[in-house]
Amino acid sequence: MNRLVAFYQSSIGKKITMSLTGLFLCTFLVEHLVGNLLLFVGDGGESFDAYSEFMAGNFVIRTIEFVLLFGFLGHIVSGYLVWRKNRTSRSTDYEVYRLNENSPIWSRNTMLTGSIVFIFLVIHLRTFFLPLRFDDPTPSPYFLVVQAFTNGWYCAFYVFALILLAYHLRHGFQAAMQTLGLRNSRYEGLINAIGAIFWLLIPLGFASMPIYFYFFHTMSNAAMALGAL
Amino acid sequence: MKITLKVWRQKNAASEGRFETYVSNTVSEHMSFLELLDVVNIDLVKQGLEPIAFDHDCREGICGSCGLMINGRAHGPGKGIATCQLHMRSFKDGDEIVVEPWRANPFPVLKDLVVDRRSFDRIMQAGGYISVKTGGAPDGNALPVPHDHAEKAFDAAACIGCGACVAACPNSSAMLFVAAKVSQLALLPQGHAERADRALNMVEQMDKEGFGNCSNNYACEAECPKGISVDNIARLNREFLRATVVK
Ligand code: SF4
Numbered sequence: 001m002n003r004l005v006a007f008y009q010s011s012i013g014k015k016i017t018m019s020l021t022g023l024f025l026c027t028f029l030v031e032h033l034v035g036n037l038l039l040f041v042g043d044g045g046e047s048f049d050a051y052s053e054f055m056a057g058n059f060v061i062r063t064i065e066f067v068l069l070f071g072f073l074g075h076i077v078s079g080y081l082v083w084r085k086n087r088t089s090r091s092t093d094y095e096v097y098r099l100n101e102n103s104p105i106w107s108r109n110t111m112l113t114g115s116i117v118f119i120f121l122v123i124h125l126r127t128f129f130l131p132l133r134f135d136d137p138t139p140s141p142y143f144l145v146v147q148a149f150t151n152g153w154y155c156a157f158y159v160f161a162l163i164l165l166a167y168h169l170r171h172g173f174q175a176a177m178q179t180l181g182l183r184n185s186r187y188e189g190l191i192n193a194i195g196a197i198f199w200l201l202i203p204l205g206f207a208s209m210p211i212y213f214y215f216f217h218t219m220s221n222a223a224m225a226l227g228a229l
Numbered sequence: 230m231k232i233t234l235k236v237w238r239q240k241n242a243a244s245e246g247r248f249e250t251y252v253s254n255t256v257s258e259h260m261s262f263l264e265l266l267d268v269v270n271i272d273l274v275k276q277g278l279e280p281i282a283f284d285h286d287c288r289e290g291i292c293g294s295c296g297l298m299i300n301g302r303a304h305g306p307g308k309g310i311a312t313c314q315l316h317m318r319s320f321k322d323g324d325e326i327v328v329e330p331w332r333a334n335p336f337p338v339l340k341d342l343v344v345d346r347r348s349f350d351r352i353m354q355a356g357g358y359i360s361v362k363t364g365g366a367p368d369g370n371a372l373p374v375p376h377d378h379a380e381k382a383f384d385a386a387a388c389i390g391c392g393a394c395v396a397a398c399p400n401s402s403a404m405l406f407v408a409a410k411v412s413q414l415a416l417l418p419q420g421h422a423e424r425a426d427r428a429l430n431m432v433e434q435m436d437k438e439g440f441g442n443c444s445n446n447y448a449c450e451a452e453c454p455k456g457i458s459v460d461n462i463a464r465l466n467r468e469f470l471r472a473t474v475v476k
């Protein structure tokens with residue numbers, strides 16, 4: 001027990017916790033995205049609703065939901081502690097400090113990108129997760145998606161948050177590899193390529209949904225309006 | 230060349246500091262940055278003023294004492310050089326140059342541009358050594374060392390303890406320094422006996438000194454005068470994890 005406490009108290013221990021929880025959250029993103037692709041089936045949401053119902057009713061999935069909650073908590077708490085400590089290590093700032101010349105911008109703003117992604121997460125849960133779990137009668141998940149994604153402001157914020165998620169993961173994936181001791185300059189290219197799946201493809205995949213629904217529905221509404229003329 | 234220097238002046242550790250501006254018209258592009266400070270100091274002494282205090286010793290990039298923050302870059306612009314190896318040809322006639330000491334709480338300013346880097350010494354005392362019994366010298370070939378391990382250990386051993394990694398890091402993290410020192414010994418058979426203790430104790434001391442947590446920005450690697458690779462930080466992370474499990 002003492003050993004575990006000492007591990008978590010150390011700088012590296014907290015960062016290893018961040019890395020493991022971060023990678024776990026990445027696997028969750030993959031699952032979430034694959035499931036959401038059912039939105040594109042074009043059957044008026046039938047498969048998507050069936051999938052959501054299965055997820056909500058499955059005991060294993062409900063258990064994993066708790067693990068996921070702890071994953072988020074572990075990542076956020078460790079991230080906050082690391083950030084707080086880092087703010088106290090230099091009391092006098094430099095007059096001139098050219099970080100742009102020696103490090104990438106996404107690596108220096110993970111707290112900011114992470115915080116905005118967190119706000120997004122709360123709104124996201126409010127829009128989809130809470131009504132599906134607690135509203136009576138349970139609304140159709142597909143209906144909730146259409147309702148949210150035909151709202152221009154909601155779509156804009158959604159896409160904005162995904163861009164920040166991309167920045168967060170642009171740093172996060174390779175940083176997790178480094179902190180777990182799995183990164184090496186010899187195969188940096190490979191790590192960056194795998195990282196690109198997470199920071200590029202996944203946010204793109206998620207962003208395609210609001211964009212698709214916004215334009216698809218706006219256009220079909222316009223077509224209907226034209227037809228009524 | 231004409232150079233305007235904006236230099237941090239601070240009487241002692243307890244006093245408040247401020248920037249002072251000095252202009253020198255007699256700068257040659259062949260001068261090193263420390264020679265520029267020498268020239269400015271000669272003027273100051275002639276005027277009966279206190280010369281600028283700065284640390285230096287070898288003036289050839291091997292002692293690690295000369296670190297300065299120059300225009301927002303540790304050891305100034307350029308790659309793989311210490312401040313003493315920076316030449317005025319890296320600047321233009323008429324430039325204004327801002328010179329500051331390393332800024333990190335574990336490196337308190339003693340005077341002007343001189344900081345106290347003894348926190349590094351205390352990290353070394355916590356485990357940056359091997360314990361050997363004195364006695365007859367062992368046969369040099371008795372301990373097999375794989376060639377690539379020797380190379381990597383040698384690369385890590387190139388660290389001169391200058392502190393530029395800490396100074397450049399937005400978190401004032403000392404991970405590159407500690408990683409270099411841990412790697413150097415972990416890679417060689419002589420270092421194996423104390424391998425786990427070394428990783429745990431040096432990291433513990435590093436945290437105790439108040440250095441920040443590494444957030445994998447790699448600004449340290451970019452500014453290190455000896456090109457110490459962040460691969461060493463990955464190795465330190467492995468060593469620490471391994472030590473936590475095996476100890
Ligand atoms: S790792 Fe590089 S920058 Fe850091 S103390 Fe050693 S030589 Fe200086």
Ligand code: FES
Pocket residue numbers: 284285286287288289290291292293294295296311312313314
């Ligand atoms: S004076 Fe020795 S490294 Fe610069």
